[in-house]
Amino acid sequence: MHFLLLGATGRVGQRVLAQALQDGHDVTAIVRNVEKVALRSDRLTLLQGDACSAVDLASAMTGVDTVVSCLGTDGGTVLTEATPLLIGAMRASGVSRVVTVGTAGILQSREHPGLLRFEAPDTRRSSTRAAEEHRQAWALLAASGLRWTVVCPTYLPDGEPLGQFRAEREFLPDGGTSISVGDTAAFTYRVAVDGTYVGCRVGLAY
Template structure:
């Protein structure tokens, strides 16, 4: 399988990249600085560019069977800019499957089913900017016609996979408070290899 990866130098993305390369997949990764990728085996192609540039995205996904995006909000409107461009590039390239990493804030609230978790009156977020960015990205994917999945981890400390996490469609598993970057990457990578979680947000937590 040929996998295109965005955000391959981030906390989750670098782990997804390592898993894909270890399994022998052909990988194309879009990066701002290739020097941030220490290991560059023969099955890795690096595209130096910007996820907010349509031409760079098309070059990255043009030969892919599936796309994994671990882009963060980047302190700006990176996701809401890049996601529609990614949808367009995938359409041009004829690629249908995409898995992205979001946030648990855009899952449905159990206590207020008509609201997303970040919109509830009892949210403890000092700012909803990042959640709103993730929401716009999710909405663009949901309207795209692609086979999409948004992986939505809760509090995300650095850590190795424990392989004991819970996953739930559109909701955060009840009582879940954290999930490591290692387990988030492992789930994201596996989700990209099939369609089992296509068409939904997936809440991840221990």
């Protein structure tokens, strides 16, 4: 399988990249600074570029089977800028499968039907800016006609994969409070490989 990976220098993206190469897949990664990627492989193509550039995204789509985006909000509007460009590049290249990493804030609230978790009156978020970015990116994917999945981890501390966690469509597993970077990356990679959870958000927690 040939992946296009966005966010390869981030906490989750680095682990997805390592796992894909370890399993013998080909990976093209768009990064702003190639020196920030420690891994090197004959199966890895590093393209210096910008995920918010339509030209860079289009040039990276050659031969790609699946897109994995581990982009964060980067304190700004990266997601809402990059997502429509990514959708356009995928459509133009005939690539239909995309897996992205979002946030548990955009899952459905159990206590407040009709609201997302970050919209609920009992949210503990001091700011909803990042969640709103993720919500808009998810809405764009949901309307795109692509085979999309948004992986939505709750609180995300650094840590190795334990392999024992819960995943639930559209909701955060009841009582879940954290999920490690390692397990989030492992789940994201697995979903990209096996093509499951198409057309939904997936809450992750221990």
